[in-house]
Amino acid sequence: MEAEAGVVAADLSCLHEDSDLLVLCKPSGMLCVPGRGADKHDSLATRAQQHWPGALVVHRLDQATSGLVLMARNPVAQRLLGQAFAARRVERRYHAVVQGEPRPEALDDEGWALIDLPLAADWPNRPRQRVDLATGKPSQTRWRVLQQNHRGLAQSALLELRPLTGRTHQLRVHLAAIGHPILGDALYADAATQQRAPRLLLHASALGFAHPRHGAWQQFEAPHGF
Numbered sequence: 001m002e003a004e005a006g007v008v009a010a011d012l013s014c015l016h017e018d019s020d021l022l023v024l025c026k027p028s029g030m031l032c033v034p035g036r037g038a039d040k041h042d043s044l045a046t047r048a049q050q051h052w053p054g055a056l057v058v059h060r061l062d063q064a065t066s067g068l069v070l071m072a073r074n075p076v077a078q079r080l081l082g083q084a085f086a087a088r089r090v091e092r093r094y095h096a097v098v099q100g101e102p103r104p105e106a107l108d109d110e111g112w113a114l115i116d117l118p119l120a121a122d123w124p125n126r127p128r129q130r131v132d133l134a135t136g137k138p139s140q141t142r143w144r145v146l147q148q149n150h151r152g153l154a155q156s157a158l159l160e161l162r163p164l165t166g167r168t169h170q171l172r173v174h175l176a177a178i179g180h181p182i183l184g185d186a187l188y189a190d191a192a193t194q195q196r197a198p199r200l201l202l203h204a205s206a207l208g209f210a211h212p213r214h215g216a217w218q219q220f221e222a223p224h225g226f
Contacts, residue, residue, distance in 0.1 A: 023070055029199065030044055067094070081209065096182045208220075
């Protein structure tokens with residue numbers, strides 16, 4: 001049984017629900033799962049579980065990132081969807097507004113550039129991550145420029161991003177590493193770049209995956225709004 005998209009609770013927008021999964025749109029500033037302490041109990045997962053008891057986490061977005069989040073409605077669906085993420089069978093697309101005017105040096109046949117930089121935890125500065133060419137885990141992000149000087153904002157660009165791996169803070173670290181941090185990024189941008197936006201301008205705008213029950217391809221999109 002499927003339901004149409006709609007707002008089902010305060011700040012909880014559901015694009016799709018059926019007996020196996022939920023596709024929700026998380027606002028920037030909301031945790032995906034509860035953190036430590038009573039002040040961090042509120043989260044997308046706890047709100048979803050109030051409306052859909054037994055809803056299970058499949059993947060996460062950073063608290064500052066907005067956009068599409070997939071949850072499971074039963075353990076079998078959670079396992080199958082988790083395996084799809086691990087095997088890179090889930091297509092994800094993000095949009096971000098970055099500092100500067102990126103000019104990729106090389107593009108593939110489809111017009112995408114590639115950031116291929118291994119990442120590791122920056123333990124002295126947790127929760128930050130860092131590029132580590134010696135011991136970092138392989139991490140790849142495809143990207144392309146959609147608009148320079150996005151909406152008239154000088155020295156900025158709207159990018160479309162497709163992560164090929166799913167490392168912590170991958171998009172934020174990769175973009176900062178090539179000299180184009182995301183506007184509003186409190187972890188990886190300098191103070192001036194942080195102050196150019198009231199929030200992190202990073203949004204998970206599309207998800208594509210095979211349905212865990214019947215295998216039909218599912219595609220969902222949510223506009224970024226910035």
